[in-house]
Amino acid sequence: MSELSATIIGAGIVGVSTAAFLQREGYDVTIIDRVLPGEGCSFGNAGGLAFSEIVPTVHSRMLLKIPGWLVDPMGPLTIRWSYFPKALPWFLALARNSLPDRVRAITAARADLAMRVVSDFESLLKAAGTEDLIRYEDTLRLYDNEAQYLAEAPERAAKTPYGFEMKRLSGDEARELEPAIGPNVHCGVFHGGWYFLTNPGRAVKSIAAEVVKNGGRIIEDDVVSLVRDAGRVKALQLKTQGQHKVHRLVICAGAYSHLLAKQLGEKVLLEAERGYHMVLPNSGVKLSRSLTYARSPGAATPMEMGLRLAGSDEFAGLDAAPNYARADALWKNFKAVLPGLRQPDQETTRWMGRRPGTPDSLPVIGPSKTTANVWYGFGHGHMGLTWGPTTGRLIAETMSGRKSNIDLAPFRADRF
Template sequence: MVPSRITVIGAGIIGMSTAAFLQRAGHKVTVIDRVAPGDGCSFGNAGGVAFAEVTPTIHPRILLKIPGWLMDPLGPLTIRWSYLPKALPWFLAAGRNALPDRVRKITAARAALGLRAVSDFETLLQAAKASELLVRQDTIRLYDTEAQYQAEEPDRRAKREYGYETKKLTPGEIAEIEPDLARDFACGAFHGGWYHVRNPKSVVTAIAQEFTRNGGEIILDDVIEVTQEAARAAKIRLKTGGERPLDRLVICAGAYSNFFARQFGDKVLLEAERGYHLVMPDPGITLGRSFSYVRTPMVVTPMDVGLRFAGTDEFAGLDAPPNWKRADVLWHSAKRCLPKLRPIDENVSRWMGRRPGTPDGLPVIGPSRKLGNVWYGFGHSHMGLTWGPTTGRLLSEMLSGTPGNTDLSAFRVDRF
């Protein structure tokens, strides 16, 4: 392998992981983003390293719930109706990907990405001397009724097929593990492999600092244009930094990646799945691990900045203003689970981020089909933090010509 000069657009968990693994392979790497590492979508996620979550987000049982959710502007999944015509092709494709045969194939691809997620995470955090940021405590799933627990047996069966064992918890066991959780749940369960980080922003920052210590370059600037010559990306033009020549280019720009893919002639169905979070610096309760609640697609995670409530999906495009009521509604679901939770006050912070989602819930990882020196790493939807380091390793192997043992056909850019 001959080391080369590689430019990565995007300084979130995907872009910085890719840059770090490429640097470890001997390449000279430059990362470009308009915001500092970890200040984009990576900043506000739920902090889950959910490597055992092999079942896709949209599957036949979820399809039955979606119409009701869409009618509620504060529900788990909503769309601003003025945006529906633009999002309709994405939703139609998502429906096709919820058919049983597609779900089986998507599940296998998700399992392949999760197989080395923790070890890839540890590789980068250990190098950055930040291993303490990963908390190896499995997340708890909470159920109001036994029927809710039984309804998710297909998910647990899929996990078992890939080696992830879940354990059912009685109300007494839940109380023993997390005393501040409500005492009236019918049951709970460990997810079978869902850790969390103390702060996702700190994770990306630590990787970025190690990258720059080792000679990597990070440029804070807007990318205005990528010019092409002879089926290659030739130059990149920045808002304030002028033009720079390109050897090889990797696009890890999250929900904005489609601007580049479309320019390069690669067709991708990509939507901004807008998620919200609420952070309470002093919640009045103690929690040792994260938990999810079956009634609401939401995760509550203890972090070094406080207690974070994160979740929901909103389809409104990239530029629509946030609906902060969608952040506040997360508190109400959390309050049911944490009776001693303090009320929302002026110390609470709110955030909205744009998850890059594809209709099959799988990322795009691999080369452009149109330009010979362009690669992609985007479209991770709710799994960016989990699959970020692994995506970086896989891209590094591809660009370095290193044989890998992961079937990447499910992540091709030309599958849409």
């Protein structure tokens, strides 16, 4: 086995990006996943390169909204109450990380990750010949009334020092830009840095194909356990293909990553933030950009396969059956601002995926603290597509002993 060989567990955007950047550092790479590249959360997300989203997902003002959301079974956040005791430590940590000083520190760390999002993505897609998948149109956020707009002033103020300006549009200006927007929209703002991909699953597959073209391997199998010896992982026990020898290992297994970290003696607070989407090939509306709506978290994004409505946050564990009524709720939400939106028909598809969320809205990036030849890249929550290529670059730099452009301390594995 080559001294410069690496195995990556996970074939989503983080895993394939890590493999691609490691190849540029001279590594022989193997990707292992139970599903083919781009078939997990990377397939079904909202498609956003949301590099301006530096304020953490939950902060003190949003905490006040959560009780109201929880009493609505179709609200933007729900917990299956049978699962709540297991998730309680995660939610307690979430509350601690919603205090003002923590929000400021988390915002700064997220801003660091945002610096090279677009250039890192462009680098991989250009190499794969699919750079046309990026649309450089800033996402537009819509508001029902002035009070709704003013309520988000603190978030806009927090972004300004980092160069993200959220320009306001009147309702008429928003409709001139996107005629499908309804007359009830009071105003809108550009997000200040939120592009989109027209097919995120195809983007991931194209990067993976380039990895294979450059000599990488992809193994479709389930990693059952990590085989350790003398403080290192020496092999992976696969479900159907026996043992796979390891020289260096990167764990990018999404919502399942903490189960592997646990085998190495590391406790990581990670929950599956289950998101839903609906794709309408016959939506009846035409958009040139992605839209978000202040009434409820989620995005409407024009894609190759139709209009994708994505969002929702459901805590029910890894294995609970999907509740596709939550996908239908996204249609009802966006119908309020896109009055021409047609009813779902026989060609409409629905999907559920498991976002790997940490209670501080920061991913885990960097070396294991217990095992010498293991690195981590997971826990990106709602920002996996956005931060995936940058995470891959940072891991490749760290494994190669080169100094990165940001401080990785906020993303260390032992911070929980």
